[in-house]
Amino acid sequence: MNILITGGAGFIGSNLSLRLLEKGYQVTVLDNLLPQVHGENPEEESPLFQNILGKVNFIKGDVTKKSDWLKAIKQQDSIIHLAALTGTGQSMYQIDKYTDVNVSGTAKMLDVLVNENHQIKKVILASSRAVYGEGKYFHKDLGIVYPKSRNLENMEKGEFEIKNESGKTLKPLPTDESSLLQPISVYGITKQIQEQLVMSVCSSVNIDAIALRFQNVYGAGQSLQNPYTGILSIFSSQILNDENLNIFEDGEESRDFIYIDDAVEAIILSLENTDVKNKVFNIGTGVSTTVLELAKTLKKYYNKDIEINISGQFRIGDIRHNFADISLAQEKLSFFPKVSFEEGIRKFTTWVLKQNMGKIKYNQSLHEMIEKGLLK
Numbered sequence: 001m002n003i004l005i006t007g008g009a010g011f012i013g014s015n016l017s018l019r020l021l022e023k024g025y026q027v028t029v030l031d032n033l034l035p036q037v038h039g040e041n042p043e044e045e046s047p048l049f050q051n052i053l054g055k056v057n058f059i060k061g062d063v064t065k066k067s068d069w070l071k072a073i074k075q076q077d078s079i080i081h082l083a084a085l086t087g088t089g090q091s092m093y094q095i096d097k098y099t100d101v102n103v104s105g106t107a108k109m110l111d112v113l114v115n116e117n118h119q120i121k122k123v124i125l126a127s128s129r130a131v132y133g134e135g136k137y138f139h140k141d142l143g144i145v146y147p148k149s150r151n152l153e154n155m156e157k158g159e160f161e162i163k164n165e166s167g168k169t170l171k172p173l174p175t176d177e178s179s180l181l182q183p184i185s186v187y188g189i190t191k192q193i194q195e196q197l198v199m200s201v202c203s204s205v206n207i208d209a210i211a212l213r214f215q216n217v218y219g220a221g222q223s224l225q226n227p228y229t230g231i232l233s234i235f236s237s238q239i240l241n242d243e244n245l246n247i248f249e250d251g252e253e254s255r256d257f258i259y260i261d262d263a264v265e266a267i268i269l270s271l272e273n274t275d276v277k278n279k280v281f282n283i284g285t286g287v288s289t290t291v292l293e294l295a296k297t298l299k300k301y302y303n304k305d306i307e308i309n310i311s312g313q314f315r316i317g318d319i320r321h322n323f324a325d326i327s328l329a330q331e332k333l334s335f336f337p338k339v340s341f342e343e344g345i346r347k348f349t350t351w352v353l354k355q356n357m358g359k360i361k362y363n364q365s366l367h368e369m370i371e372k373g374l375l376k
């Protein structure tokens with residue numbers, strides 16, 4: 001089977017490429033080697049790109065260019081569409097860029113699939129939990145609630161938990177696939193549109209489509225230079241450079257962290273399953289971890305005597321909590337994540353310590369957000 005992976009030089013894509021090669025697939029990667037992810041000289045600076053160089057059929061190209069799609073799509077059986085701009089915060093001030101790459105790039109792919117000759121039978125799209133916005137909540141008097149984005153005034157007073165309009169504090173529940181879609185970041189909006197485009201167009205031309213709504217994927221091999229995404233890389237860079245950590249909000253905001261090997265496995269299960277068609281799945285662990293817990297665990301594994309400060313600052317576009325209900329993926333894809341948070345962090349930190357971890361230009365990303373009024 002010939003598999004085309006867009007964004008195949010990135011974190012998920014490069015790990016997936018290597019795993020598919022191991023399994024005997026022919027892998028073609030279409031990737032523009034974005035400097036924000038790979039540095040200015042990817043051949044020298046990007047371990048992600050170096051890992052796949054010479055192993056996959058690599059096409060340097062852009063998903064927003066139809067001509068690059070036409071080159072890449074020849075003789076392919078399936079497409080795994082991962083190429084995207086991925087920074088939630090950054091998406092709030094680079095709206096045109098994010099919609100161009102994420103939405104128009106996907107539209108270009110679909111245009112080629114509908115109008116050109118090809119043998120593609122399946123498309124797998126990397127979507128995101130960002131499509132849910134704040135996700136699913138519960139209150140004993142109100143039942144299930146899908147809250148809108150948080151009130152700025154409350155957050156400025158340091159009240160970060162999710163409340164309904166009449167001020168009742170709500171309790172987060174695992175978000176299932178039928179939960180309301182109401183993204184609160186431009187990134188989340190682009191992911192929702194990508195998903196809807198893929199699911200609707202592919203089924204109209206009889207191509208099987210699967211969208212995977214990933215939670216926070218982390219692990220060995222993630223970009224250690226992108227200051228716009230990857231909280232683990234940012235914290236690691238600060239800890240290893242003996243800087244204290246400043247945690248947003250009150251540190252109790254939480255995420256569902258899924259190890260890269262489990263995320264790759266979910267894609268392979270989706271690729272190899274011939275019964276599941278035109279479905280959307282949550283891919284996470286179902287376990288919620290606070291950002292404070294993450295910071296403490298990283299500090300423990302790096303064994304560094306730095307301080308963890310709660311800054312009370314917050315970013316517009318960030319959600320409070322989200323963790324996945326993965327029962328559908330368990331039932332239909334037999335997806336059972338294997339790596340626990342503690343084991344994943346141990347693997348990640350062991351890997352980081354062997355890398356040339358420089359200083360991530362994180363302050364630059366914060367200044368950009370402050371300048372745009374998006375970091376309070």
Ligand SMILES: NC(=O)c1ccc[n+]([C@@H]2O[C@H](COP(=O)([O-])OP(=O)(O)OC[C@H]3O[C@@H](n4cnc5c(N)ncnc54)[C@H](O)[C@@H]3O)[C@@H](O)[C@H]2O)c1
Pocket residue numbers: 006007008009010011012013030031032033034037038061062063064081082083084085086101105126127128129213214215216217218223
């Ligand atoms: N990593 C996560 O936690 C996570 C969570 C939810 C969803 N996702 C989704 O998974 C996918 C992969 O994420 P990742 O973490 O590997 O990101 P990444 O930034 O490491 O990889 C993205 C790759 O896409 C390439 N790319 C960017 N713009 C492109 C363009 N115009 N044309 C061609 N290539 C382009 C980049 O060079 C990079 O190699 C994305 O669609 C992302 O939205 C990731």
